[in-house]
Structures are given as structure tokens and as C-alpha cells.
Amino acid sequence: MRALFVALLLLYASGSGKVAGASGAKGNRFVCTAVPAGTDLSCSVDTSGRVQSTSPQEEELRNIIIQLRETILQQKETIVSQQGTIKELNSKLARCEADAKSRGSARRKDYSKNTMGDLPRDPTETVEQLGKTMQSLKDRLESLEQLRANTSGGTLPNDLRDLLKHRLTDLESQLLTRVTELEEEKSQLYNETTAHRQRTENTLNSLLERITELEKSNSAFKSPEDFKVSLPLRTNYLYGRIKKSLPEMYAFTVCMWLKSSASPGIGTPFSYGVPGQANEIVLIEWGNSPMELLVNDKVAQLPLSVSDGRWHHICVTWTTRDGFWEAYQDGERLGTGENLAPWHPIKPGGVIILGQEQDIVGGRFDATQAFVGELSHFNMWDRVLRPIDISAMANCSAYMPGNVVPWVDVNVEVFGGATKAALEICEDRLFDS
Missing domain, CATH: 2.60.120.200 (Jelly Rolls)
Incomplete structure (x- = not known):
């Protein structure tokens, strides 16, 4: 990704400056040379070896590219973090489902317990967090668009902008898919918990009715003293x-x-x-x-x-x-x-x-x-x-x-x-x- 930025910079610079080719060559030629990452591109050297200062337009473009690079790195870290979170949620939900199945025949009397098993947090909180992350990425994209619009004479490369939009669209799609899955799993867990509680209540009611019948059958005397x-x-x-x-x-x-x-x-x-x-x-x-x-x-x-x-x-x-x-x-x-x-x-x-x-x-x-x-x-x-x-x-x-x-x-x-x-x-x- 960093090499891409450098190549784009050199391509852009080639439109306004010329680099001498071999001695004696006629006409203008443009040579793209790979520059190591971290090289200071704020100045250029002419054919006589004198340092030339960059123009304001080039300086603004350089700042934009640096900001884009930092933004992309941050987005990459965010995506990696979200992938880790999604992987963790998948693992926890799988364990929860397996644990819920293993306890399907047991009767639980404490209904105030969290029926989600050992999930570290409620799916609603995870959904809200993912939604906030997605909104943050959208805000960053809008900020970049606004920055490009406010930069006089500066233009953001179309391929870089398309790449960023594509990545954001993919991330948004993944987040929405995961949100939907979490909502479905949450609804399924809630339904299973409700059904389990209903079965338990029905069993208890049956036992109480049976106990009442037995008590009545034991009280077979017409009066307590007979x-x-x-x-x-x-x-x-x-x-x-x-x-x-x-x-x-x-x-x-x-x-x-x-x-x-x-x-x-x-x-x-x-x-x-x-x-x-x-x-x-x-x-x-x-x-x-x-x-x-x-x-x-x-x-x-x-x-x-x-x-x-x-x-x-x-x-x-x-x-x-x-x-x-x-x-x-x-x-x-x-x-x-x-x-x-x-x-x-x-x-x-x-x-x-x-x-x-x-x-x-x-x-x-x-x-x-x-x-x-x-x-x-x-x-x-x-x-x-x-x-x-x-x-x-x-x-x-x-x-x-x-x-x-x-x-x-x-x-x-x-x-x-x-x-x-x-x-x-x-x-x-x-x-x-």
C-alpha cells in the first residue's frame, strides 16, 4: 500500500516536472523510480544538482496522501480488530449453543440467570458497538471527501478513492450481515429460553396438581375426628x-x-x-x-x-x-x-x-x-x-x-x-x- 502511494506521487509529479534521461537524449522522457518508504518528498533536485522547493499545490497533495495513508492504516487496524471480535463472537456463540443443547434435559429453577450461557456480553451491546464502528468509518469517509473538496486545486486519485469506497462498502456489508446474524441468534436464544421456562412452569403446575390430588385422597375421612x-x-x-x-x-x-x-x-x-x-x-x-x-x-x-x-x-x-x-x-x-x-x-x-x-x-x-x-x-x-x-x-x-x-x-x-x-x-x- 505504501509503495502505491509513492508510485502515485511520482506519477503526479511527472506531469509538472521533467527528469533527465541519458545524456544527449532528445525530447522529454518520464522515468518512474521506486522510492523507499519514509523518503522525504518535499523537494526535488534538478539536472544541475540544485534543490528546488515544492509548490503549495504539491505540499497540499503530499499532506492529503499522508492523511490518506494514516487513515488507511487505521482502517486496516479497525478491520483486523473487528474481524477478531467477529471471530470471538462466533466462538462464544458456538459454545453457548453447544452448552444450551447439553442442558436441554435439565430443569433450571433460577429464571433470573443469564440464559446466554458464558457469553462475555449481551448480543445487543455487540450489535450497538458494531453499528458505532460502521458509523465511525462512514464519518471518516465523509471527512476525507470534504477535505478533498476544500483543497484548492488538489485532486484525490480516483483509483484510491474507489478502493477506499470499495473497502468501506465491503466492511459495511460484512457488518450488516453479522448484525443480522446476531439479531437472529438473539431471537432464537430468547425463544428457546421462553419455551424452556414455559415447559418448567407446566411441569411444576402438574406436580402441584398431583400433590393436591394426593392430599385430597389421603384426607379420606369425612371429618378430622372420624x-x-x-x-x-x-x-x-x-x-x-x-x-x-x-x-x-x-x-x-x-x-x-x-x-x-x-x-x-x-x-x-x-x-x-x-x-x-x-x-x-x-x-x-x-x-x-x-x-x-x-x-x-x-x-x-x-x-x-x-x-x-x-x-x-x-x-x-x-x-x-x-x-x-x-x-x-x-x-x-x-x-x-x-x-x-x-x-x-x-x-x-x-x-x-x-x-x-x-x-x-x-x-x-x-x-x-x-x-x-x-x-x-x-x-x-x-x-x-x-x-x-x-x-x-x-x-x-x-x-x-x-x-x-x-x-x-x-x-x-x-x-x-x-x-x-x-x-x-x-x-x-x-x-x-
């Missing part, structure tokens, strides 16, 4: 557990429905243990002994008999005042007593187990003391209920959930093969009778 817990085997691993614990209490009433034909003894319908005292409250019928109520490991024998394989409603009451207790079966009070752990408050923060007697809080069960049968409507109050209230529950004329422990589905867990099943206790009891 279910029973079945403990069919005498083992040390079948049991139920009440999720709620007890506050400190100075009196209580415990009522439940029982059905068992186990012998000898029905086992332990329920037990309440606290740290330091596993037998804080226990109802047990073990071996050939009668049913017993334990409070703080103190014992009172109850005149109850429920091992005939029918449903029975039983209630026991106790108050710390003189340790007074009562025992009810099917709404009838069958026994009372006192001095059962008098003036002892029931300790809080323990564990209520259905079907097993605790040797440590929540565990170490003994199979010989396990309850065998079915139980329902285990409710507990922090006061002594009136006989009329107990009778109403026993004959199914009223239902009173416990204010400390109510019998509800979500409040009862079963373990080791124990099961929960739907039960309308009053209808089932009438059928038994």
Missing part, C-alpha cells in the same frame, strides 16, 4: 404418637373409645412420659391384673372391663387435690378413689404414646405390655369433666374435643405397621350392639 388407629399385633414396635404435648396441669380428664379382645389383659392404651419420669400418666391392663391408672408412678386400680371385643367408651379423671380420681365406662361412673399422687402437678413437655408403655421417654417398649386392638377419639382436658358431659359423649348425643389434646387426623402419627382408617364410631358401635 378415624381409628389399629394395633393388630402384640409387638414392641407398633404404636401411635400424639404430636402435641401437655402443659403443666393440676387436673385432667382422658376419654377414648376402645375395642379389644386380647388376653391376658388388653395392654397399654396410652402412656405419657416426661424426662425423669416415664410413668407420669399411664393407663394399663397387664396380665391378669385389673386395669390401672398410674400418676407419677403411683397406682390406682380401676373397676373397668373392656376385653369383650366390642367398642367401649372409657374416661378417667384426676385432680391433684387429695389425688381424687374417677373411672367411667360407657357413660357410667364405676369407681372413685383418692390419694393418687396428691398435690403432684403433671409435668409438661413429655411424649404421649398410643398402644405402648414407655420405659424411657418415647421408647424402650415391652411387647408384653402392648395394646392389641383399635382405639379412637382419644381426647384430653386440663380439668375434671362433669358426669353429664361424659355420659353425652358415651351415648353419642354430643362430641367434645379435648382442649389440651383433641383427636384430629393431623395430630396422630402411626409407626411400625400401625394404621389409620376411617371410622364413624357411633354407627360402628350401634352395629356391634
Whole structure:
């Protein structure tokens, strides 16, 4: 390119000056001699060896050519830089596309992440940058045209101007093509991201609907209290557990429905243990002994008999005042007593187990003391209920959930093969009778 400028300069200079040929030659001859790059062309030497100063027109042309040369070099560097940028973008976009395909089967929950993968910048920014570069080149071309028009008597060589326009046109075409490609890729990535997000949302919605259906199917009881817990085997691993614990209490009433034909003894319908005292409250019928109520490991024998394989409603009451207790079966009070752990408050923060007697809080069960049968409507109050209230529950004329422990589905867990099943206790009891 630099040699081209020098050749053009010499051709132009040959139109106004003459270079002597061989001695004795007639006429005028024009000789083009290659001049090394960087040679000062601001002056010429005549045939006598005297230095001649350049004319203003030649000086202006020289400045124009120098400016054109610098402009061309800058444009060349810009083109190289843009080619590098385009190559980098092609590489990054190819990697992004490959990465997006490899992650096509994965489910992403974080939608705020950049879906363009590891692209160093957004395609919109790249498009804007390329557009600015193209506009800058156009501005330079207009500046050169304006410079040529303002130069008095100076003319820009047509072939150089055409070459510059051709290069700029090619660059503009390449930039526009790349801009179009980037816009298409950006649109494609956006569409793929939108489709992926839609698929993920649809999957989540399906899962939520399925969960809702399962929850509805598990809630098969007509009401939260219409279910029973079945403990069919005498083992040390079948049991139920009440999720709620007890506050400190100075009196209580415990009522439940029982059905068992186990012998000898029905086992332990329920037990309440606290740290330091596993037998804080226990109802047990073990071996050939009668049913017993334990409070703080103190014992009172109850005149109850429920091992005939029918449903029975039983209630026991106790108050710390003189340790007074009562025992009810099917709404009838069958026994009372006192001095059962008098003036002892029931300790809080323990564990209520259905079907097993605790040797440590929540565990170490003994199979010989396990309850065998079915139980329902285990409710507990922090006061002594009136006989009329107990009778109403026993004959199914009223239902009173416990204010400390109510019998509800979500409040009862079963373990080791124990099961929960739907039960309308009053209808089932009438059928038994």
C-alpha cells in the first residue's frame, strides 16, 4: 500500500516536472523510480544538482496522501480488530449453543440467570458497538471527501478513492450481515429460553396438581375426628404418637373409645412420659391384673372391663387435690378413689404414646405390655369433666374435643405397621350392639 502511494506521487509529479534521461537524449522522457518508504518528498533536485522547493499545490497533495495513508492504516487496524471480535463472537456463540443443547434435559429453577450461557456480553451491546464502528468509518469517509473538496486545486486519485469506497462498502456489508446474524441468534436464544421456562412452569403446575390430588385422597375421612388407629399385633414396635404435648396441669380428664379382645389383659392404651419420669400418666391392663391408672408412678386400680371385643367408651379423671380420681365406662361412673399422687402437678413437655408403655421417654417398649386392638377419639382436658358431659359423649348425643389434646387426623402419627382408617364410631358401635 505504501509503495502505491509513492508510485502515485511520482506519477503526479511527472506531469509538472521533467527528469533527465541519458545524456544527449532528445525530447522529454518520464522515468518512474521506486522510492523507499519514509523518503522525504518535499523537494526535488534538478539536472544541475540544485534543490528546488515544492509548490503549495504539491505540499497540499503530499499532506492529503499522508492523511490518506494514516487513515488507511487505521482502517486496516479497525478491520483486523473487528474481524477478531467477529471471530470471538462466533466462538462464544458456538459454545453457548453447544452448552444450551447439553442442558436441554435439565430443569433450571433460577429464571433470573443469564440464559446466554458464558457469553462475555449481551448480543445487543455487540450489535450497538458494531453499528458505532460502521458509523465511525462512514464519518471518516465523509471527512476525507470534504477535505478533498476544500483543497484548492488538489485532486484525490480516483483509483484510491474507489478502493477506499470499495473497502468501506465491503466492511459495511460484512457488518450488516453479522448484525443480522446476531439479531437472529438473539431471537432464537430468547425463544428457546421462553419455551424452556414455559415447559418448567407446566411441569411444576402438574406436580402441584398431583400433590393436591394426593392430599385430597389421603384426607379420606369425612371429618378430622372420624378415624381409628389399629394395633393388630402384640409387638414392641407398633404404636401411635400424639404430636402435641401437655402443659403443666393440676387436673385432667382422658376419654377414648376402645375395642379389644386380647388376653391376658388388653395392654397399654396410652402412656405419657416426661424426662425423669416415664410413668407420669399411664393407663394399663397387664396380665391378669385389673386395669390401672398410674400418676407419677403411683397406682390406682380401676373397676373397668373392656376385653369383650366390642367398642367401649372409657374416661378417667384426676385432680391433684387429695389425688381424687374417677373411672367411667360407657357413660357410667364405676369407681372413685383418692390419694393418687396428691398435690403432684403433671409435668409438661413429655411424649404421649398410643398402644405402648414407655420405659424411657418415647421408647424402650415391652411387647408384653402392648395394646392389641383399635382405639379412637382419644381426647384430653386440663380439668375434671362433669358426669353429664361424659355420659353425652358415651351415648353419642354430643362430641367434645379435648382442649389440651383433641383427636384430629393431623395430630396422630402411626409407626411400625400401625394404621389409620376411617371410622364413624357411633354407627360402628350401634352395629356391634
